[in-house]
Structures are given as structure tokens and as C-alpha cells.
């Protein structure tokens with residue numbers, strides 16, 4: 001069974017363009033990330049050949065193996081961590097990733113802040129929790145603001161914006177509400193900490209990226225709509241919520 005990855009990239013690109021036109025936005029405002037977790041290196045290479053430059057991975061170990069030497073071969077590659085980061089993997093994460101999108105606790109900010117070096121500053125997105133059905137992300141706005149303060153105190157961490165995973169549901173209104181809450185928090189951060197750049201809104205996955213674009217997303221994280229189902233058994237291929245928290 002082979003998946004047409006370049007066809008997938010093209011199809012997603014067209015849907016992004018259509019969503020941008022619908023919502024009066026410029027296509028260049030929305031970056032497309034290929035979420036290559038549980039996919040092979042060959043699949044990631046096929047996506048690169050189809051024009052993908054930004055990749056998302058959920059596990060440090062898997063990404064380290066898959067992307068070994070990748071950047072040297074394929075210049076312009078950018079790699080983001082989108083899954084939960086355990087403290088004991090923070091060091092490896094800092095040397096591998098350009099940005100950690102799933103920063104959801106102060107302890108992790110402290111740890112990353114100690115490990116990041118000035119020659120290679122680490123981008124950070126603060127993750128907001130979307131409600132009961134999701135496990136990750138700052139739950140309370142106040143806690144996220146305190147996290148932002150801690151982040152700004154770390155010279156080698158670069159705030160870039162916010163990330164959210166919408167609830168795993170077919171209810172478009174609930175999904176839209178989650179994305180709107182992220183935009184609201186972004187507005188408050190910009191008022192409170194105007195010295196920093198909070199412009200990145202990482203929201204939208206295969207099942208909901210068009211809604212996300214309508215609500216202001218600047219980065220969509222797309223796995224299955226590009227690569228097809230993930231190479232794992234059973235429930236893991238459902239992905240959206242389970243994938244990030246696998247051991």
C-alpha cells in the first residue's frame with residue numbers, strides 16, 4: 001500500500017488556499033507543517049520533495065532517529081516538537097528541535113531555559129488546554145500568563161506564540177470555540193507583554209484545519225491528510241489526542 005504524499009501535500013495546499021480566500025486572508029499567512037510522527041524517514045523525505053519544510057514530531061527519540069542527517073541533506077528544514085516533553089528528554093529536545101510547541105508547565109520552561117544556548121535559541125509556543133477531553137496544555141489563563149513571564153526571563157528561549165489542540169469531537173462549534181479562546185489569550189498576551197512576539201497561532205489538524213484558518217491560524221499541523229494513516233495498530237491511528245502522549 002503506497003500513499004501519494006505529494007498528492008496529499010497538493011490537496012491540503014489547495015484546501016488551505018480555499019479557506020484563506022473564504023476568510024479574506026493571504027495564503028502566505030498560514031504555514032503548513034507536515035506531522036511525520038509514526039511515519040518513516042522516506043515518507044518525510046517525500047514530503048520535503050513535495051515542498052514541506054516544517055515538520056512536527058511528537059517523540060524525541062523517534063525524531064532523533066528519523067531526522068539524523070536530514071537537515072544536512074535537505075537545507076531549510078525546520079523541526080518542531082508537538083508532543084508532551086518529559087524532563088529527562090529536554091536536553092536532547094533542545095539540541096534537535098527549533099521550537100517546542102507543547103510547553104505547558106513552568107517546570108519545563110525552567111528546564112529548557114537552563115539547557116538552551118545563545119548560539120541556538122529555542123523557539124517556544126505555550127500550549128493552552130482546550131477543555132476536559134484533552135490532557136495537555138496550561139489549563140488556567142493565569143497560569144499561562146505566569147508561564148509567559150518565566151519564558152521572557154530566559155534569554156535563550158524565544159517566545160513565538162501559542163498552540164492548542166481542539167477537543168476531539170465532530171461538533172464544529174466546540175472546535176471553533178477552542179480556536180477562538182486561543183486568539184483571545186493571544187490578544188491578552190500582546191497587551192500584557194508587548195515586548196515579545198506572540199504572532200504564531202499553531203492550531204488546526206487534518207480534521208479541523210479549515211475552521212482553524214477561518215479563526216486566524218498561522219500554522220496548521222497536518223499528519224494523516226498528507227501521509228495517510230499512521231504506521232501503528234489500533235487506536236493509535238486515531239492519532240489526534242492519543243498520539244502526543246504515547247510512551
Ligand SMILES: *Cc1c(COP(=O)(O)O)cnc(C)c1O
Nearest residue numbers: 035205206221222223224243244
Ligand atoms: C498527531 C498530531 C497532529 C496531526 O494530526 P492529524 O489529525 O493526523 O493531522 C497535530 N498536532 C498534534 C499536537 C498531534 O499530536
